[in-house]
Amino acid sequence: xxxxxxxxxxxxxxxxxxxxxxxxxxxxxxxxxxxxxxxxxxxxxxxxxxxxxxxxxxxxxxxxxxxxxxxxxxxxxxxxxxxxxxxxxxxxxxxxxxxxxxxxxxxxxxxxxxxxxxxxxxxxxxxxxxxxxxxxxxxxxxxxxxxxxxxxxxxxxxxxxxxxxxxxxxxxxxxxxxxxxxxxxxxxxxxxxxxxxxxxxxxxxxxxxxxxxxxxxxxxxxxxxxxxxxxxxxxxxxxxxxxxxxxxxxxxxxxxxxxxxxxxxxxxxxxxxxxxxxxxxxxxxxxxxxxxxxxxxxxxxxxxxxxxxxxxxxxxxxxxxxxxxxxxxxxxxxxxxxxxxxxxxxxxxxxxxxxxxx
Amino acid sequence: xxxxxxxxxxxxxxxxxxxxxxxxxxxxxxxxxxxxxxxxxxxxxxxxxxxxxxxxxxxxxxxxxxxxxxxxxxxxxxxxxxxxxxxxxxxxxxxxxxxxxxxxxxxxxxxxxxxxxxxxxxxxxxxxxxxxxxxxxxxxxxxxxxxxxxxxxxxxxxxxxxxxxxxxxxxxxxxxxxxxxxxxxxxxxxxxxxxxxxxxxxxxxxxxxxxxxxxxxxxxxxxxxxxxxxxxxxxxxxxxxxxxxxxxxxxxxxxxxxxxxxxxxxxxxxxxxxxxxxxxxxxxxxxxxxxxxxxxxxxxxxxxxxxxxxxxxxxxxxxxxxxxxxxxxxxxxxxxxxxxxxxxxxxxxxxxxxxxxxxxxxxxxxxxxxxxxxxxxxxxxxxxxxxxxxxxxxxxxxxxxxxxxxxxxxxxxxxxxxxxxxxxxxxxxxxxxxxxxxx
Numbered sequence: 001x002x003x004x005x006x007x008x009x010x011x012x013x014x015x016x017x018x019x020x021x022x023x024x025x026x027x028x029x030x031x032x033x034x035x036x037x038x039x040x041x042x043x044x045x046x047x048x049x050x051x052x053x054x055x056x057x058x059x060x061x062x063x064x065x066x067x068x069x070x071x072x073x074x075x076x077x078x079x080x081x082x083x084x085x086x087x088x089x090x091x092x093x094x095x096x097x098x099x100x101x102x103x104x105x106x107x108x109x110x111x112x113x114x115x116x117x118x119x120x121x122x123x124x125x126x127x128x129x130x131x132x133x134x135x136x137x138x139x140x141x142x143x144x145x146x147x148x149x150x151x152x153x154x155x156x157x158x159x160x161x162x163x164x165x166x167x168x169x170x171x172x173x174x175x176x177x178x179x180x181x182x183x184x185x186x187x188x189x190x191x192x193x194x195x196x197x198x199x200x201x202x203x204x205x206x207x208x209x210x211x212x213x214x215x216x217x218x219x220x221x222x223x224x225x226x227x228x229x230x231x232x233x234x235x236x237x238x239x240x241x242x243x244x245x246x247x248x249x250x251x252x253x254x255x256x257x258x259x260x261x262x263x264x265x266x267x268x269x270x271x272x273x274x275x276x277x278x279x280x281x282x283x284x285x286x287x288x289x290x291x292x293x294x295x296x297x298x299x300x301x302x303x304x305x306x307x308x309x310x311x312x313x314x315x316x317x318x319x320x321x322x323x324x325x326x327x328x329x330x331x332x333x334x335x336x337x338x339x340x341x342x343x344x345x346x347x348x349x350x351x352x353x354x355x356x357x358x
Numbered sequence: 359x360x361x362x363x364x365x366x367x368x369x370x371x372x373x374x375x376x377x378x379x380x381x382x383x384x385x386x387x388x389x390x391x392x393x394x395x396x397x398x399x400x401x402x403x404x405x406x407x408x409x410x411x412x413x414x415x416x417x418x419x420x421x422x423x424x425x426x427x428x429x430x431x432x433x434x435x436x437x438x439x440x441x442x443x444x445x446x447x448x449x450x451x452x453x454x455x456x457x458x459x460x461x462x463x464x465x466x467x468x469x470x471x472x473x474x475x476x477x478x479x480x481x482x483x484x485x486x487x488x489x490x491x492x493x494x495x496x497x498x499x500x501x502x503x504x505x506x507x508x509x510x511x512x513x514x515x516x517x518x519x520x521x522x523x524x525x526x527x528x529x530x531x532x533x534x535x536x537x538x539x540x541x542x543x544x545x546x547x548x549x550x551x552x553x554x555x556x557x558x559x560x561x562x563x564x565x566x567x568x569x570x571x572x573x574x575x576x577x578x579x580x581x582x583x584x585x586x587x588x589x590x591x592x593x594x595x596x597x598x599x600x601x602x603x604x605x606x607x608x609x610x611x612x613x614x615x616x617x618x619x620x621x622x623x624x625x626x627x628x629x630x631x632x633x634x635x636x637x638x639x640x641x642x643x644x645x646x647x648x649x650x651x652x653x654x655x656x657x658x659x660x661x662x663x664x665x666x667x668x669x670x671x672x673x674x675x676x677x678x679x680x681x682x683x684x685x686x687x688x689x690x691x692x693x694x695x696x697x698x699x700x701x702x703x704x705x706x707x708x709x710x711x712x713x714x715x716x717x718x719x720x721x722x723x724x725x726x727x728x729x730x731x732x733x734x735x736x737x738x739x740x741x742x743x744x745x746x747x748x749x750x751x752x753x754x755x756x757x758x759x760x761x762x763x764x765x766x767x768x769x770x771x772x773x774x775x776x777x778x779x780x781x782x783x784x785x786x787x788x789x790x791x792x793x794x795x796x797x
Contacts, residue, residue: 051447096788149543149569156788159552159781160492160545162472166789177789178476256446258472260545262572263442299447302437314435315397 003351019201036190041183049182054255056295057186057193058247063275063287064200065243070273071281072204073236074216075125076133079118079140081268083241084248086114086144088259089154091249092163096156103168103176103253107192111245117144118241125233141269145261164258176253185254192250196243201284203239212236213282244272278332280339289340293332298325388432389425389694389705390456391416394448394465400573401440401598403628407674408466409435411683414662414673418654419691421661426694427703432456438470440598445470453483458705462486462690462715468546471504476789478503483708484715486693488686489514489622489645493549496745496775497782498716499793505715507689508645508737508748509769511549512777514621515593516770517750518643519557521619522591524767533562538589540580540596540604543569547595550621554593556773574600581607594620601629609636619643619752626678630755638757642678643750646685646734648760650676653729654684678753678760685734692728693718716741735766741796745778747771 003024010016020026044053066080090110095103121140125133148154148161155163167177174180175188203209211232214222223229252259271294279290301321305312312320336343350357393412396405416431425431434455436448445465453460462484465471471491478485485504487495493512495504509517522537523529539554541547551567558565566587568580574596581604584592592613596604601624608618616639620629625642633640650659655676663670674680697706697714706714718739725731737746749766786793 047450050450055443158784160468160472160548162469162545164472164476164785164789178480256443256473257476259442260469260472262469262544265572313397314395314437315402318398318437318439 003348003354005352017205019198019205033194036194037187041186044186046182049186050255052296052299054182054186054189056291057189058250058255059272059275059295060288060291061193061196061250062244062247062272063279063291064197064284065240065247066272067276067279067282067284067287068200068204068212068243069236069240070276071283071286072209072216073212073233073240075122075233075236076130077137077237077240078134078266078269078273079121079137079144080244080272081264081266082121082141082144083114083118083244084251084268085148085261085264086117086241087111087245087248088252088264089148089163090114090245091253092165093154093156095166095168099166099168103170104192107246107249107253110249111242114245114248115238115242118237118244119234122234122237122241125237126230138266141266145265148261160260162258162260163252165253165256168253178257180254189250189254192246196246197284197288200243204284208235216282274329278329278339280341283339283341285344286339286341289344293328293340297328301325387429387457387705389429389461390458391431391433391690392448392452392455392460392463393433393435394438394445394452394463394467394470395435396438396440396466398437399439399441400575403602404598404623404626404679405440405466407626407628407677407679408683410673410675411680412464412687414658414675414680415684415687415691417662418658422657426691427698429694429698429703429705431691438465438467440467440469442467442469442473446473449474449477453481456705458707459483460708461694461706461711462708464488464686464690465491468492468549469544472545475501475504481708482712484712486686486690486715488682488689490546493745494778494781494785496743496747496778497793498741498744499796500782500786500791501744502794503712505739505744507718507739507744507746508735509750510745510747510774510778511595511621512553512774513745513747513769513771514643514750515550515553516557516774517767518593518619518621519554519561519563520770521752521764521767523561524764529561535563535591536566536587536589537563537591537593538566538568538584538587540568540570540577540584540592540594542574542596542600543571546597546623550593550595552777553774556777557770560773570596570600570604573598575603577603577607580604581611581613584608584613585611590617592618594618594624596620596624596629601626602632605630605633605637605640608640609633615639616641622682622750625753625755625760627760628677628679635757637755639754641752641754641763642760644678644682644753644762645748645750646681647732647762648676648678648681648753652733653731654688654733657729658684681733685730688728688730689715689718689720689737692720692724715739716744747774 005022008023020029069075069077087110090113091106094109095106124136155161165176167174167179173184175184211227214227215232219229275290275294278293280286298321301324305317395409397409416433420431436452438445438448460483464486465474468490471487474485475492487506489509491506493510495501495506496510523532554565570577570580594604618640620642622643630637630640659667659670693711693714694706696718697710701710716739720737722736735748747769749768751762751766752764753760754763
């Protein structure tokens with residue numbers, strides 16, 4: 001009834017090629033963005049921002065990064081945590097060395113460092129595929145973790161090896177460090193994620209994304225029609241690592257405030273991979289849905305029993321949470337192996353016929 | 359999937375999420391203690407006795423004394439799994455609970471402490487990281503809101519070297535000696551390294567640093583290295599499951615247990631029991647007595663467990679980490695009592711608790727009143743010194759129980775304090791903090 005594209009005629013190529021071709025989608029997304037930018041900071045509590053929304057957005061960006069590589073280009077990677085680590089540590093190193101440089105520029109440079117590292121660790125992908133590549137990227141995870149633990153230069157030789165986000169300003173407002181309010185940090189994260197998500201969306205619709213998908217679907221066929229595997233795969237690794245690097249930088253500077261290599265361990269890589277798989281491979285929306293599922297569900301499960309007046313011992317509650325979360329993952333994967341994004345797609349198709357399906 | 363199911367699922371999710379923001383209301387006028395605990399995960403063997411110790415001491419104060427000068431204690435646990443990210447979530451969740459907000463945080467994780475140090479100053483909630491966390495926080499001029507008395511990792515490492523010197527017959531004997539530090543590869547484990555390195559330069563022993571990666575279940579390679587190296591002494595900074603594995607491995611290579619000393623987080627009952635006979639002779643540092651024979655334990659059994667000793671034992675009463683939590687909870691409660699002395703007998707705010715911590719003066723006489731005479735030592739905190747550099751004792755496991763085998767061993771304050779001040783000054787410069795002056 002409401003979700004109909006009947007009567008929406010496209011009269012130009014530009015109109016046909018817009019990101020959201022359906023008017024309702026356009027309005028829907030605009031409304032969501034408006035709520036996220038204006039509504040949420042007005043009503044959300046500090047706990048909501050700090051413990052739920054900021055990590056959700058940061059992980060969504062990391063998931064987009066991995067989705068570009070795994071979902072679109074078909075290269076399995078377990079090095080996400082490592083690339084995020086590069087972003088976090090390089091931001092720290094750069095901003096303590098050049099304290100006057102705008103922190104957002106530092107984020108970009110840290111992302112570029114991560115991109116360079118991703119490029120190097122992407123080289124094996126030219127020779128090996130599938131599970132073997134996953135193992136090769138696992139090496140990135142462990143090697144980078146070892147490096148940032150071992151080489152004191154990265155954390156300015158402080159005794160514990162922990163990096164701490166110093167206070168940095170943007171247009172006179174403190175956006176990092178302890179004095180930055182949760183609202184400000186949330187808005188900065190949201191701006192960065194919105195811009196990068198939009199970029200990713202456009203990237204995958206264009207020539208680059210199409211060549212990634214060609215490589216993913218059948219690399220020999222792609223090569224025959226003139227796509228260079230070397231360039232395409234390495235580009236996927238580089239851009240994916242750039243995204244992960246920026247996510248890692250935000251994680252240290254806009255969410256946690258300080259971190260050690262432990263914060264980016266192998267579990268992190270798996271977590272982001274789960275987000276991508278649960279959310280939907282090859283879908284930007286899926287990255288958001290996956291991140292929301294993985295980050296927010298455990299928090300809801302932890303907070304649910306006390307709210308209904310059920311007073312469980314804390315350890316029992318934790319174990320129940322782990323079990324429920326695990327069964328939810330299994331449930332969703334059985335119901336829809338193509339991820340939450342696919343569920344949304346089905347919902348959209350049904351909405352078109354609602355309330356009179358035939 | 360049906361559309362209806364989808365929508366229902368969406369609504370259910372949204373309701374759950376919106377309800378997250380609301381936290382349970384607590385009784386008015388209570389003094390609220392947040393508790394970051396870990397009763398699950400690989401660190402649970404260490405986390406459970408700690409959590410029980412806190413809970414029992416707070417309950418004891420409520421049941422025996424009717425609260426702190428009549429102000430009832432309320433507390434809430436939040437599970438962190440020793441994970442820094444969950445720790446931050448718990449902090450955000452609990453910091454505004456209770457009638458006056460959180461009194462003080464005891465993170466029981468060096469990683470979480472590092473996260474909370476900058477936040478605490480902004481939220482005006484003091485952190486009492488008793489014998490862990492950032493050692494530089496001992497400089498109260500830079501770290502106004504953080505306390506780590508009675509002593510720190512750096513002081514402890516210096517006291518360990520002092521102990522080795524005592525055992526070997528003087529500091530000059532240390533020259534050419536081989537000492538290995540087996541440590542958890544994290545901010546916590548690495549804390550002692552700079553002190554051990556500085557002292558290695560000073561006394562001429564050869565230091566080997568051996569890192570064990572989280573969580574520490576696999577240490578074959580580390581102990582193979584030790585077997586090859588044949589160090590005279592091994593010092594360990596471990597936590598959770600890492601400790602018992604290390605002790606088992608040490609036993610399996612027949613390392614002389616008398617020369618294997620853990621720090622105070624590597625010497626609880628759960629660490630030695632799994633190693634069986636192999637653990638006999640293993641030593642560790644501590645700053646309070648072991649066992650449940652102290653007056654305060656008798657009070658706990660009487661007032662918390664209604665005299666049921668077996669139930670008390672099942673809840674870890676008398677274990678090393680349980681006792682440490684009791685000491686820690688006592689410091690917190692006494693700080694509030696101190697603050698009440700100035701601000702009146704009501705629930706204290708974080709700011710007032712901070713004043714109480716900074717002016718805390720627990721004398722031997724006071725310890726006697728608390729049923730802790732001989733259990734731990736008197737402590738006097740000051741504005742400039744949040745650590746007090748207290749001495750340590752060495753306890754040894756005999757296969758059935760821990761017993762104290764040394765006198766109080768002084769720390770090498772002349773070495774440690776300048777290092778603390780340098781580290782604090784670096785932190786202040788990096789984070790643009792102007793140190794306050796202490797008079």
